[in-house]
Amino acid sequence: MRLTANEVFPKGNRRFKSSRLRVTEFHIAIVGAGPAGYFAAQALQNAQTEDLKFSIDMIERLPTPWGLVRSGVAPDHPKIKTVSKVFEKIATTEGFQLFCNVELGKDMSLVELQEMYDAVVIATGSSRGRKLGIPGEDLPGSLSAADFVPWYNAHPDYVGVDVQLDCETAVVIGAGNVAMDVARMLALEPHELDPTDTAEHALINLHQSSIRKVHIFGRRGPEHAAFTSPELRELPKLEHTDVHIDAHQITAAKERAEAQGELPKDLKSNLDAMLAIAEAEKNHERSMYFHFLATPLEIKGSERVEEVIFGINRVENDKALPTGETFSIQCGLVISAIGYESVEIPGLNYENGRVKNQDGRVENTNTYVVGWAKRGPSGVIGTNKSDSTDVMKLLIEDLEDAKPKKELSSLLSSRGVVHLSQGQWEKINAAEVSAGEVVGKPRLKFTKREEMLGLQ
Numbered sequence: 256m257r258l259t260a261n262e263v264f265p266k267g268n269r270r271f272k273s274s275r276l277r278v279t280e281f282h283i284a285i286v287g288a289g290p291a292g293y294f295a296a297q298a299l300q301n302a303q304t305e306d307l308k309f310s311i312d313m314i315e316r317l318p319t320p321w322g323l324v325r326s327g328v329a330p331d332h333p334k335i336k337t338v339s340k341v342f343e344k345i346a347t348t349e350g351f352q353l354f355c356n357v358e359l360g361k362d363m364s365l366v367e368l369q370e371m372y373d374a375v376v377i378a379t380g381s382s383r384g385r386k387l388g389i390p391g392e393d394l395p396g397s398l399s400a401a402d403f404v405p406w407y408n409a410h411p412d413y414v415g416v417d418v419q420l421d422c423e424t425a426v427v428i429g430a431g432n433v434a435m436d437v438a439r440m441l442a443l444e445p446h447e448l449d450p451t452d453t454a455e456h457a458l459i460n461l462h463q464s465s466i467r468k469v470h471i472f473g474r475r476g477p478e479h480a481a482f483t484s485p486e487l488r489e490l491p492k493l494e495h496t497d498v499h500i501d502a503h504q505i506t507a508a509k510e511r512a513e514a515q516g517e518l519p520k521d522l523k524s525n526l527d528a529m530l531a532i533a534e535a536e537k538n539h540e541r542s543m544y545f546h547f548l549a550t551p552l553e554i555k556g557s558e559r560v561e562e563v564i565f566g567i568n569r570v571e572n573d574k575a576l577p578t579g580e581t582f583s584i585q586c587g588l589v590i591s592a593i594g595y596e597s598v599e600i601p602g603l604n605y606e607n608g609r610v611k612n613q614d615g616r617v618e619n620t621n622t623y624v625v626g627w628a629k630r631g632p633s634g635v636i637g638t639n640k641s642d643s644t645d646v647m648k649l650l651i652e653d654l655e656d657a658k659p660k661k662e663l664s665s666l667l668s669s670r671g672v673v674h675l676s677q678g679q680w681e682k683i684n685a686a687e688v689s690a691g692e693v694v695g696k697p698r699l700k701f702t703k704r705e706e707m708l709g710l711q
């Protein structure tokens with residue numbers, strides 16, 4: 256969306272009127288090359304006028320950009336990744352520079368960026384998995400989706416995650432789309448993943464996996480689940496995996512929800528999708544099971560995970576309350592997918608797992624925050640477009656006189672930091688894609704930083 260001049264410079268904002276007589280170029284640092292960062296850059300690019308320009312430096316800790324589009328989206332959902340074409344268009348627009356392999360807090364401080372740039376945009380997401388806080392959570396065989404997902408997506412920091420798939424039954428905790436991605440990745444016939452960009456180490460492990468049953472547990476009712484219906488609707492179409500949901504649980508949830516008034520469209524669609532799953536024919540060796548109203552209380556095992564104890568809940572006044580009854584399930588792997596929180600950057604204040612902010616503004620600084628670092632881990636990739644655009648409008652409103660430009664590359668080379676530019680990332684990208692072509696995959700991802708740095 257292109258902002259109109261009136262939107263960019265609201266009437267009555269006198270600070271702009273005096274400085275608008277000649278071209279003013281503002282220098283903006285965006286930290287984090289994921290969807291929220293790219294959409295922030297796009298909003299700034301779209302807000303440019305004849306006399307207002309932005310030069311944007313995007314700083315990324317990894318040697319590769321694209322954030323969750325590269326290391327979060329499930330490999331069997333390649334369509335979602337096509338948004339990377341939009342990112343590349345933004346990245347090749349005049350005034351944009353990419354600095355990969357550069358880490359805020361290690362290679363430079365936030366204060367340094369705040370002093371160098373007219374504004375700093377934090378788009379670093381939330382990469383740490385929330386903890387269940389129950390006994391046994393740290394046993395071998397219990398891990399967070401925040402470790403498992405980047406492991407199968409070839410994130411260089413997660414290659415060594417110890418994923419033990421030598422058991423028949425896995426438990427996934429959480430009723431959101433990440434839980435569903437994780438469960439699907441465990442339950443698919445591994446050959447289905449051969450033509451995807453799943454990391455090679457993960458693919459080898461998945462081919463040897465003994466897992467045949469994956470149980471997903473939500474602590475509230477089906478009417479409260481955070482799954483979205485397009486994702487639910489693809490489950491009955493899986494070619495080698497049956498998906499089980501108790502139809503009675505869904506009809507009971509529908510009745511409870513209807514008793515409260517007309518069903519919201521999304522909820523109706525979700526419950527209908529769950530009923531379709533319940534009614535679909537079952538004839539495969541591999542299975543996924545959805546369970547609701549079950550709160551994990553304890554993970555048990557002597558050397559590694561052996562069993563999970565759940566408390567059974569009931570719904571009263573739209574709330575899940577414990578019945579006092581429990582049940583247990585034997586399993587060798589537990590993956591919790593119960594949300595994420597941001598990893599702290601020195602110089603920023605945090606609350607509820609995200610950067611403390613007011614509509615994206617970080618109080619008393621020239622710093623702004625977008626994406627999951629701003630609002631917490633919610634929304635699909637597209638949600639970041641409107642969210643980042645709204646924050647960039649505030650950023651533009653707040654701008655005063657442009658500072659003299661300082662080159663980030665000079666600071667980095669004075670510190671011996673080797674950064675990768677857009678051109679160098681394009682070489683990595685091309686190398687991955689052509690290695691993939693040979694074996695019928697969209698790409699073969701590098702997993703080692705040295706390999707990527709060595710390509711230059």
Ligand code: NAP
Pocket residue numbers: 386387428429430431432433434436473474475479480481482483486550551592593594595632633634635636
């Ligand atoms: P989410 O949608 O917020 O779901 C988190 C789930 O964890 C909820 O069911 C929540 O239950 C449960 N939970 C939280 N704390 C728990 C606890 N202590 N014990 C048991 N359960 C607990 O989060 P997410 O799945 O991580 O997804 C994050 C965002 O990414 C979402 O907006 C999602 O839609 C998006 N995403 C989209 C796609 C896609 O479009 N294909 C794929 C992946 C992710 P309560 O509701 O009871 O708190």
